[in-house]
Amino acid sequence: xxxxxxxxxxxxxxxxxxxLQTEMAETGLAALLLTTPADVFYATGFLxxxxxxPTRPWFVVVPEAGEPVAVIPAIGAELMARxxxxxxxxxxAPDPADDGVTLLVDxxxxxxxxxxxxxxxxxxxxxxxxxxADFARVAERIVPRSFVDATAEVRRVREIKSEAEIDKLxxxxxxxxxxxxxxxxxxxxxxxxxxxxxxxxxxxxxxxADWVGYLAGGAGRQGYADVISPASPEPLTTDDVLxxxxxxxxxxxxxxxxxxxxxxxxTDAIRKTQDALWLTTExxxxxxxxxxxxxxxxxxxxxxxxxxxxxxxxxxxGHGLGISLTEWPSFSPLDDTVLRQNMVLTLExxxxxxxxxxxxxxxDIVLRANGPELLSARAxxxxxxxxx
Amino acid sequence: xxxxxxxxxxxxxxxxxxxLQTEMAETGLAALLLTTPADVFYATGFLxxxxxxPTRPWFVVVPEAGEPVAVIPAIGAELMARxxxxxxxxxxAPDPADDGVTLLVDxxxxxxxxxxxxxxxxxxxxxxxxxxADFARVAERIVPRSFVDATAEVRRVREIKSEAEIDKLxxxxxxxxxxxxxxxxxxxxxxxxxxxxxxxxxxxxxxxADWVGYLAGGAGRQGYADVISPASPEPLTTDDVLxxxxxxxxxxxxxxxxxxxxxxxxTDAIRKTQDALWLTTExxxxxxxxxxxxxxxxxxxxxxxxxxxxxxxxxxxGHGLGISLTEWPSFSPLDDTVLRQNMVLTLExxxxxxxxxxxxxxxDIVLRANGPELLSARAxxxxxxxxx
Numbered sequence: 001x002x003x004x005x006x007x008x009x010x011x012x013x014x015x016x017x018x019x020l021q022t023e024m025a026e027t028g029l030a031a032l033l034l035t036t037p038a039d040v041f042y043a044t045g046f047l048x049x050x051x052x053x054p055t056r057p058w059f060v061v062v063p064e065a066g067e068p069v070a071v072i073p074a075i076g077a078e079l080m081a082r083x084x085x086x087x088x089x090x091x092x093a094p095d096p097a098d099d100g101v102t103l104l105v106d107x108x109x110x111x112x113x114x115x116x117x118x119x120x121x122x123x124x125x126x127x128x129x130x131x132x133a134d135f136a137r138v139a140e141r142i143v144p145r146s147f148v149d150a151t152a153e154v155r156r157v158r159e160i161k162s163e164a165e166i167d168k169l170x171x172x173x174x175x176x177x178x179x180x181x182x183x184x185x186x187x188x189x190x191x192x193x194x195x196x197x198x199x200x201x202x203x204x205x206x207x208x209a210d211w212v213g214y215l216a217g218g219a220g221r222q223g224y225a226d227v228i229s230p231a232s233p234e235p236l237t238t239d240d241v242l243x244x245x246x247x248x249x250x251x252x253x254x255x256x257x258x259x260x261x262x263x264x265x266x267t268d269a270i271r272k273t274q275d276a277l278w279l280t281t282e283x284x285x286x287x288x289x290x291x292x293x294x295x296x297x298x299x300x301x302x303x304x305x306x307x308x309x310x311x312x313x314x315x316x317x318g319h320g321l322g323i324s325l326t327e328w329p330s331f332s333p334l335d336d337t338v339l340r341q342n343m344v345l346t347l348e349x350x351x352x353x354x355x356x357x358x359x360x361x362x363x364d365i366v367l368r369a370n371g372p373e374l375l376s377a378r379a380x381x382x383x384x385x386x387x388x
Numbered sequence: 389x390x391x392x393x394x395x396x397x398x399x400x401x402x403x404x405x406x407x408l409q410t411e412m413a414e415t416g417l418a419a420l421l422l423t424t425p426a427d428v429f430y431a432t433g434f435l436x437x438x439x440x441x442p443t444r445p446w447f448v449v450v451p452e453a454g455e456p457v458a459v460i461p462a463i464g465a466e467l468m469a470r471x472x473x474x475x476x477x478x479x480x481a482p483d484p485a486d487d488g489v490t491l492l493v494d495x496x497x498x499x500x501x502x503x504x505x506x507x508x509x510x511x512x513x514x515x516x517x518x519x520x521a522d523f524a525r526v527a528e529r530i531v532p533r534s535f536v537d538a539t540a541e542v543r544r545v546r547e548i549k550s551e552a553e554i555d556k557l558x559x560x561x562x563x564x565x566x567x568x569x570x571x572x573x574x575x576x577x578x579x580x581x582x583x584x585x586x587x588x589x590x591x592x593x594x595x596x597a598d599w600v601g602y603l604a605g606g607a608g609r610q611g612y613a614d615v616i617s618p619a620s621p622e623p624l625t626t627d628d629v630l631x632x633x634x635x636x637x638x639x640x641x642x643x644x645x646x647x648x649x650x651x652x653x654x655t656d657a658i659r660k661t662q663d664a665l666w667l668t669t670e671x672x673x674x675x676x677x678x679x680x681x682x683x684x685x686x687x688x689x690x691x692x693x694x695x696x697x698x699x700x701x702x703x704x705x706g707h708g709l710g711i712s713l714t715e716w717p718s719f720s721p722l723d724d725t726v727l728r729q730n731m732v733l734t735l736e737x738x739x740x741x742x743x744x745x746x747x748x749x750x751x752d753i754v755l756r757a758n759g760p761e762l763l764s765a766r767a768x769x770x771x772x773x774x775x776x
Contacts, residue, residue, distance in 0.1 A: 054513055054515065078617075124519060128515060132514075151519075212599065228436045230436060
């Protein structure tokens with residue numbers, strides 16, 4: 001296990017750092033401080049499930065020129081040394097008195113002149129994965145340097161996927177495609193939803209997922225009441241429409257799409273909603289182009305659903321996808337992001353079947369110059385029926 | 389799926405809130421702002437894997453008296469309504485212009501007098517799961533109220549597990565026990581470590597895990613170089629000692645322990661280290677009592693390992709466990725936490741076999757008045773051998 005990181009070659013990461021540095025130069029950032037699993041993985045290739053432990057903070061500092069510096073707990077030194085990162089500073093964490101603060105201050109100060117502005121993602125869809133009190137200590141000790149928001153810089157780079165990333169995303173979507181194809185093997189009437197959830201996770205692993213980062217779902221005669229619930233012990237019935245939505249992970253890349261199944265005969269309202277959602281997705285697949293705004297896509301899908309006589313659900317109708325289950329932008333009226341080529345996105349139209357009950361479709365795409373290329377295998381137009 | 393949260397009855401959560409409010413009263417906090425998956429689950433029972441999406445912030449405000457208020461994205465309203473929480477305020481997230489800020493400010497201000505101190509966990513092993521820029525906006529708008537660190541208050545309550553929680557932790561440990569017992573079915577020489585990882589996750593699911601939140605491991609002739617790596621595609625050999633370490637989840641509660649397996653004959657150094665780690669764990673199981681400090685446990689285990697002629701690994705030798713994979717305290721020289729009855733902890737002695745190669749043992753316990761009660765089934769004294 002002494003091999004270097006196997007996810008991508010160093011050139012992939014060098015390109016990312018170069019693009020980050022281009023953004024940083026435009027806004028005058030002398031360095032960038034990254035703390036989250038996604039941002040650290042993006043810059044370094046450091047991939048571990050150890051982020052599940054909230055105990056230790058991890059830092060990567062990207063200077064305005066040159067290679068990033070990893071400032072990390074000693075427990076991660078061995079794994080980080082297998083990535084392309086050459087400069088790795090460690091401390092023996094957790095240290096309640098100084099959990100990397102001094103080391104991080106030293107690195108930031110050595111990489112930037114004294115009046116420098118240091119970027120940290122502070123805006124929408126970000127958080128700082130370190131104790132707030134420690135961040136305040138770092139901020140105090142780097143004065144007259146100051147921390148400023150770098151959400152836009154990170155976002156503009158991460159939003160555009162390289163072909164190597166798109167290959168990874170296609171691979172994980174294919175894994176989920178194969179697992180979804182096996183749902184009829186284990187989702188019959190009488191089986192508890194929690195058993196179906198377990199079997200679906202097993203199918204994802206068997207089909208090649210490294211792990212299953214996300215799974216939600218629901219079931220009901222007229223759709224489901226929410227889309228983020230864990231499984232209930234209740235059995236499926238022949239009345240149910242079942243939805244499973246997964247974010248499986250392979251090589252650190254997520255898929256995020258769902259599939260719906262009729263356990264028995266479906267209602268007219270379900271049939272009508274299914275048809276509308278499928279056709280609206282079809283229309284979106286024909287319509288999306290670089291240059292449109294995220295809010296345009298929301299407006300287009302909403303109008304298309306209304307035209308087909310169904311009521312769009314409140315909330316966004318799709319979003320970015322990559323090394324997190326969800327990324328910027330959002331297909332919502334509030335997001336004016338201009339779509340760019342090689343953004344990877346989900347199309348997620350959702351409509352109310354009866355008051356309080358919904359049907360949700362979702363596909364994963366990469367936006368090319370001439371429109372969307374599907375990463376997930378297109379869902380069937382007719383709701384697949386499992387039961388007899 | 390209209391049932392209320394099934395994890396615990398409302399009394400369990402009411403007890404937690406009462407204990408938090410007792411701590412808050414002692415330090416004069418008028419309210420507590422919680423933002424992380426663990427803290428929100430702890431206060432409300434709101435259990436979802438949707439935290440995997442970094443897009444939306446979620447807030448729970450615990451007032452100095454009375455019940456908590458959930459301030460959450462509309463997408464979570466249905467699920468939160470199935471918990472014991474009665475006061476749920478929602479907004480249509482994500483909203484880049486105001487992602488819950490105004491709603492949260494209103495709730496904090498309505499629940500506290502104008503000079504109040506509002507607690508937020510800001511210290512060791514915590515982070516704030518919301519955009520930093522939004523937190524700054526909230527802080528500005530609640531003036532003359534101010535945010536202060538509430539790590540100690542939350543920690544003192546969460547560290548002590550109720551009997552209902554201990555039952556959940558025992559259940560998930562038993563699930564992992566059964567999955568570890570099946571490792572010989574799929575961990576033979578010639579199999580890729582990544583296939584073993586997949587099969588082990590499948591075994592955990594089959595044995596009753598809701599999901600597998602964490603899995604790491606390693607393999608090598610003289611132990612492994614690190615303990616946080618994802619799987620490699622390299623095949624196991626008859627020379628290897630294999631270690632698997634899991635944080636499986638059932639009803640929101642984690643186990644965290646590992647097991648070691650000899651794929652073939654082992655070296656004398658492995659045998660000696662195995663023996664020392666097992667006996668040191670045995671000695672710790674006999675020695676730990678409420679009233680000892682976490683640093684005492686580290687000192688005791690270190691001395692015991694040295695006495696047995698092996699070199700303890702750098703870093704902590706165990707930690708808290710519960711609704712996160714790792715929780716306070718740490719068995720490290722730097723942690724002076726006094727151990728209390730009904731803390732759930734891991735004993736994790738680790739020693740160097742040869743330079744740069746380690747063997748790690750781990751057991752999960754609950755600390756009772758008269759000493760540790762095992763939650764994991766005790767590992768065998770002799771390294772179990774899989775190969776012929």
